[in-house]
Amino acid sequence: MDEDEVVEAVATEKNSIVDGRNKAESAASNTVAETAERQKKKQNFIVRTIWTLVMIAGFFALMFAGHVWMIALVALIQTLTFREVVQIASEPSLDKQLPFTKALNWYYLATTVFFLNGESVLYYFQNIVFVDKYFVTFAVHHRFISYCLYLMGFVFFVMSLQKGHYRFQFTQFCITHMTLLLVVGQAYFVIRNILNGMYWFFLPASLVITNDIFAYLCGMAFGRTPLTQLSPKKTVEGFIGAWFFTVLIGIGLSEILSRYQYMICPVTDLSANAFSGLHCVPNTVFVDHTYAIPQYLRNLLHRETFVARPIQLHTIILATFASLIAPFGGFFASGLKRTFHIKDFGNTIPGHGGITDRMDCQFLMGFFAFMYYDTFISDRHLTASVLLQQAVKQLTAEQQLELLAGLSRYLVVSERIPDTAFSCIENFIPEHLRSWDYLR
Known part of the structure; x- marks a missing residue:
C-alpha cells in the first residue's frame, strides 16, 4: 500500500467516525425531541381532561341552579364567541390607528342583544311588561328603538371611514355582521329553548356532544374514507357510525329526561331551580302513547301494539340533524380558520382552544331545535297575555x-x-x- 492509499484510508476512517458521531448526535437529538413531544402531549391531555371535568361539573351546577343561570351562561358564551370571531381578522397596528373599530363591534353586539333579548322579555313576560307603566312604552316601541340604535351605529361607521383603510374597515364590518347573524342570532333561539323548557336546551346540546364523541371513536375503529378536505381526520365511516349511536343514546336520554317536570316544563318562574321544581301539565309528546304495529310485523313480533312517548320519535329527527347537518357548522368553522391560517379561534379554554372551537355545532343545533319545537311540538294557544299584548299595542x-x-x-x-x-x-x-x- 503506497502513501496515497494510506492517506485515503485514514481520511475515510475519519469521515466514517465523524458520520457516526453525527448520526449518534442526530439520533440523540431526535430522541430528546420525541420525548419532549410525548411530554407535551401528555401534559396537554391532562390539562384537557381536567378542564373537561370542570366544564361538565360547572354545566350541571348551573343547570340545577335554575334557568336564569343557564341563560347567563349562553349570554357569556355568545359574547366570548363574538369576541373570538371578530378578532381573527384584526390587525393590531390598524386597530391602534382606528380606535373606533372595536368600539363599533361591541356597540353592534349591544344593540343586537337589546333587540333580541327585548323580544324574549316581551314574549315570555307579557303579563308583567304590559301592565307596568314603566315598561309599557318600551314594549310598544321596542323594535323602533332598536332600529334607531342600529342606525346610529351605521351612520357612525360611515363617518369613521378613513382613506387607505377601507378594505380593513369593511372587512371588520362584514365579519361583525356575519357573526351577529350566525352566533348572536342563533344564541337568541338557544335562550328561547331554555325558556320553553330545559329539555329543549339540554337534549340538543347532549346530542351534539354524543355525536362528536362517537364520530371520533367510530373513525378511529373503522375510518377509511375521508369525508371532507376541511377536516381530513373526519371519515364517512365515523360520520355514519356516530349517527347510529347518537340516535340510540338520544332515545334513551329522552326517556329519562321526560320523567322530570323540571326538564320539560316551560318557564313560569325564573327563580325556580331543580330543588324548588316546576309543575305543569306536560305537553302530550311527553306522555305515553299506544301505537299500532303494522300488520306485516305483528306475526314477527307477536304483538299488535307498543307503548312509547312521542318525544322519542321526535328525538330520532333531532339526533339525525345533530349527526348529519350540525357537524357542518364545525366544517364551516374549520374553513374559516384555514382562511385566516389559524389553528384555534383562541385559548379561552386551556387544552381545548377557544369557545368557538367547542360551540361551532351547538349554535346551529340550537336554532334547529327551536324551529322544530315551534313547528311540531309547541301546544301554545291564544292566551290572556297574548290578548293583552295585542290590546296594548294595537x-x-x-x-x-x-x-x-x-x-x-x-x-x-x-x-x-x-x-x-x-x-x-x-x-x-x-x-x-x-x-x-x-x-x-
Whole structure:
C-alpha cells in the first residue's frame, strides 16, 4: 500500500467516525425531541381532561341552579364567541390607528342583544311588561328603538371611514355582521329553548356532544374514507357510525329526561331551580302513547301494539340533524380558520382552544331545535297575555276602555264578578260607551 492509499484510508476512517458521531448526535437529538413531544402531549391531555371535568361539573351546577343561570351562561358564551370571531381578522397596528373599530363591534353586539333579548322579555313576560307603566312604552316601541340604535351605529361607521383603510374597515364590518347573524342570532333561539323548557336546551346540546364523541371513536375503529378536505381526520365511516349511536343514546336520554317536570316544563318562574321544581301539565309528546304495529310485523313480533312517548320519535329527527347537518357548522368553522391560517379561534379554554372551537355545532343545533319545537311540538294557544299584548299595542285608549266595558259587563252577566264591581269600573268608562244597549 503506497502513501496515497494510506492517506485515503485514514481520511475515510475519519469521515466514517465523524458520520457516526453525527448520526449518534442526530439520533440523540431526535430522541430528546420525541420525548419532549410525548411530554407535551401528555401534559396537554391532562390539562384537557381536567378542564373537561370542570366544564361538565360547572354545566350541571348551573343547570340545577335554575334557568336564569343557564341563560347567563349562553349570554357569556355568545359574547366570548363574538369576541373570538371578530378578532381573527384584526390587525393590531390598524386597530391602534382606528380606535373606533372595536368600539363599533361591541356597540353592534349591544344593540343586537337589546333587540333580541327585548323580544324574549316581551314574549315570555307579557303579563308583567304590559301592565307596568314603566315598561309599557318600551314594549310598544321596542323594535323602533332598536332600529334607531342600529342606525346610529351605521351612520357612525360611515363617518369613521378613513382613506387607505377601507378594505380593513369593511372587512371588520362584514365579519361583525356575519357573526351577529350566525352566533348572536342563533344564541337568541338557544335562550328561547331554555325558556320553553330545559329539555329543549339540554337534549340538543347532549346530542351534539354524543355525536362528536362517537364520530371520533367510530373513525378511529373503522375510518377509511375521508369525508371532507376541511377536516381530513373526519371519515364517512365515523360520520355514519356516530349517527347510529347518537340516535340510540338520544332515545334513551329522552326517556329519562321526560320523567322530570323540571326538564320539560316551560318557564313560569325564573327563580325556580331543580330543588324548588316546576309543575305543569306536560305537553302530550311527553306522555305515553299506544301505537299500532303494522300488520306485516305483528306475526314477527307477536304483538299488535307498543307503548312509547312521542318525544322519542321526535328525538330520532333531532339526533339525525345533530349527526348529519350540525357537524357542518364545525366544517364551516374549520374553513374559516384555514382562511385566516389559524389553528384555534383562541385559548379561552386551556387544552381545548377557544369557545368557538367547542360551540361551532351547538349554535346551529340550537336554532334547529327551536324551529322544530315551534313547528311540531309547541301546544301554545291564544292566551290572556297574548290578548293583552295585542290590546296594548294595537288598540287606542278608547278602544281599550270599550274592551274593558264589554268584558266587565260579560263577567257580571255570567256572575263571575258582582254588580258592584262593574259599577266601580263604569265610573271610568266614557258616557257614550256606557250608553250602549249591551252594557245596560
